[in-house]
Amino acid sequence: MSFRNFPMVPRVVFGRGCFNQLDEILTPKRNSDKAPFIFIVDDVFKGNDWLISRIPLHHNDKIIYVSAEEEPKTSYVDKYRDDLVAEFDEIPSGIIGIGGGTMLDYAKAIALMLTNPGSSADYQGWDLVKNQGVYHVGIPTISGTGAEVSRTTVLTGPERKLGMNSDYTPFDQVVLDPELTKDVPTNQWFYTGMDCYIHCIESLTGTFLNAFSQSYGEKSLDLCREVYLEKDLRDEDSQDKLMMASWHGGMSIAYSQVGVAHAMSYGLSYLLGTKHGIGNCIVFDQLEEFYPEGVAEFKRMVEKHNIDIPQGLCKDLTDADFDIMIDVSLSLVPLWENALGANWKDTITREKLRSMYEKM
Structure with missing residues (x-):
């Protein structure tokens, strides 16, 4: 091996x-x-x-x-x-x-x-x-x-x-x-921090998980939960801890991989120019089927900080637009394999992806 x-x-x-x-x-x-x-x-x-x-x-x-x-x-x-x-x-x-x-x-x-x-x-x-x-x-x-x-x-x-x-x-x-x-606007602080949170959920529930990525991912997830669920103020301690969460989250996916949210947000970004952090939030908000506990916790964080997750991005897209997003998303094979295993194509068809994008 x-x-x-x-x-x-x-x-x-x-x-x-x-x-x-x-x-x-x-x-x-x-x-x-x-x-x-x-x-x-x-x-x-x-x-x-x-x-x-x-x-x-x-x-x-x-x-x-x-x-x-x-x-x-x-x-x-x-x-x-x-x-x-x-x-x-x-x-x-x-x-x-x-x-x-x-x-x-x-x-x-x-x-x-x-x-x-x-x-x-x-x-x-x-x-x-x-x-x-x-x-x-x-x-x-x-x-x-x-x-x-x-x-x-x-x-x-x-x-x-x-x-x-x-x-x-x-x-x-x-x-x-x-x-x-210290001067990051609240919405951006949330969207970018959720990139880290979503990294961890995707890494810790993925088929590529191992003790190396798990140790970093679990620490990062604990820090994200502390910052976004337990604290009311963006104080210096929260700034320190979120910076460490980002580092540990990056280390976790270095030796594993991300999953469904990232694979689909790349499609949004390529077609619509949606920025990465907010794109992940838009997608993850709809992924109860794949990450039920993570999405439920994410929604609590959204509510606690009164964050607006954009809706209806895909409502006026053409068939050709959907095809572009689907092609980009399907090309990210390691992400799908981490999320769903070697037989991921049995679950993720073009029709399935289309129906998921239509919710966003």
């Missing part, structure tokens, strides 16, 4: 205010004065002096502000790579992502594409990346996606929404500063 030998993030710093150590962390990694560090920053922070003034810029380092309104696209990754190659005499010393899952995925993908030829769409799949990327650092400013620890960078390409899953994808360094999450 062959066991999966996955890489993990080799260096991580955790603590309130540890973002201030970024200069100390990056300086030894600079290749030359002409090889810049490129900071991929969520444009919501543009003009936010509290954060931006603390980014350590030297020489020809550069901040690129990126909108998180759209999910990351292969065409955008390729353009950022091409622009950087054209602008600088030397390949960047490193790419630093500062933001939510979208920024972290962009940072990972750009770092890989600076050392791998062609389009990022060529690498959507499992273990297609051949060369190690440039040094890359992940700094989450919201908790839940697990992108800071995962071996994938999820991209929407011309034909599919699928990650660049590879041993070269994980960050070389992660900076976990819970203080950076």
Whole structure:
């Protein structure tokens, strides 16, 4: 039997205010004065002096502000790579992502594409990346996606929404500063945190479950329950614990897999541009058949925090639209196999998926 030998993030710093150590962390990694560090920053922070003034810029380092309104696209990754190659005499010393899952995925993908030829769409799949990327650092400013620890960078390409899953994808360094999450709007705090919660439900009930993924998944689930069911305030303790839940949730799925909610939310995202966290919530809200206990608990969390889960996204879609979503969803074979086993196609037919999407 062959066991999966996955890489993990080799260096991580955790603590309130540890973002201030970024200069100390990056300086030894600079290749030359002409090889810049490129900071991929969520444009919501543009003009936010509290954060931006603390980014350590030297020489020809550069901040690129990126909108998180759209999910990351292969065409955008390729353009950022091409622009950087054209602008600088030397390949960047490193790419630093500062933001939510979208920024972290962009940072990972750009770092890989600076050392791998062609389009990022060529690498959507499992273990297609051949060369190690440039040094890359992940700094989450919201908790839940697990992108800071995962071996994938999820991209929407011309034909599919699928990650660049590879041993070269994980960050070389992660900076976990819970203080950076203090201004996240409540709805976004909920949707992104539920990405983590749903990771855990899918991992812990899946056929790929093992002691490694179970130990991380159970801890993450306990932390999510504490934050979303037992606490009334988004205090510092909750910020710390949700950041740890995200890390543990990402570790859990690294050695197992996600399931039905993620497989279907990818279809919504590809066709409608629905953002990942909210897409998972829209789908999971309808999955009592597959995750009865998890969905019941999720609904309690929704009610406690008075969160709006959008309805009726699919009511005006055409047959062709449904076919696109179904094709994207069915292409995610490992997710379905984890959720339902090797014979998952006996349960998940095109007609079944259509009827499920029609509820959303």
